Amino acid sequence: MIALSVNLNKVATLRNTRPHDDPSVVRAARTVLDAGAAGVTVHPRPDARHIREQDVLDLADVMKEAAYAGREFNIEGYPDDRFLDLIRRVKPDQVTLVPDAPDQATSDHGWDLPAQHNFLAPIVAELKDMGCRVSLFADAEPAIAEAMAKTGADRIEIYTGPYFETFGTPENAAILKAIVDTSEAARALGLGINAGHDLTLENLPTLAQAVPWIDEVSIGHHLIGEALWMGLDGVVKAYRDCLAV
Template sequence: MIALSVNLNKVATLRNTRTYNYPSVVRAARTVLDAGAAGITIHPRPDARHILEEDVLDLAELMKEPSYSKREFNIEGYPDARFLALVKRIKPNQVTLVPDTPSQLTSDHGWNLLDQNSFLFPIVAELKSIGCRVSLFSDAEPDFIEEIAKIGSDRIEIYTGYYFNTFDTPQNALVLKKIADTAKAARNFGLGINAGHDLTLKNLPTLVKSIPWIDEVSIGHHFIGEALWMGLEEAVWAYNAKLVLKGT
């Protein structure tokens, strides 16, 4: 079964519209983990628009509890000095490096590996030296995979925004093929494969059927959107049901 990592950013976005800690990001994390999510994902941005540093520290303590010791704690972000210091402090299971600028609404493109490989190489090595698995956010471009492998990343996270944007259109088959070709290239280089951005209950089954060797999906916006109607627990059950590989 493909692992579901629930992105909690939107819970923090709602919480930050008030001056008190409600809804609690930690409570949301505990709820989705207890319901069967394989892990949680957060993105502590420099402007603290959603996840705050105190959230990162509180969630790190939560993930130390025996009930969650085998679950995944994934932190994503641009590897500036602030972000790297925070990661070194808590040592999450996985660090997903994204090429976001501070003003971006969300992660919407992968690294330009031809220009940024020398920048990423020592960062990836340092993060791996403290015990973190490293994943690089990547566009669906098979030609980039060799560079990612050379940098030393353990995994890639394939950006699936275009897959969402073209779903139910004639262009989607080409987009899906490019994602599958990228995933095949990653597997050939021994890289693990994550996927994320605008994955939904509707479009997940097609992705899973086409690329059954995906290791993990990170889902936030649409997950929280569905949870408004069905609740956090039921949303975990619904998404996990879409991630079960037929015949397993």
């Protein structure tokens, strides 16, 4: 079964509209893990507009509890000094590196490889030496897989924004084929496959059936939005049902 990691950024976004700790990011993490999520994801940005450094430290403590043995903590972000210092303190199970500018609204493109190889390769090596699995954010382009593998990364996370944007239109078939072809190319090189961005209860079953060897999907915005109607426990179970291919 494809693993579901729940991105908690939107819980933190709501919390940050008031000068207190409600809704609690830690409580949300416990809720999704108790509902069967394989892990949680956070993206601590430089402006702390959602996840804050203290959230990362608090969640790291939660993930060490015996009740959540085998669940994974995934931290994603651009590998600047601030981000890497936080990773060195926490040593999460997985680090997902994204090529985001500081003021970028959301991750919307993959790494430019091989052009950025010399920047990424030593960072990947350091993270792996810490014991972290390393995933690189990637566009759905099969030719990029070899360059991704050469960095030493363990996995790629395929950006699925265009898949969401075209779902239900004739253009979607070509986008889905590019995702399948990219995942096959990466898999042939020994890379694991993650996927993320704008995956929904509507479009996730099609993706899971087309690429059943995906290791993990990271879902936040739409999952938290659906939780308004289904509850956080119920929506995690609904997304897990979509992944049971």
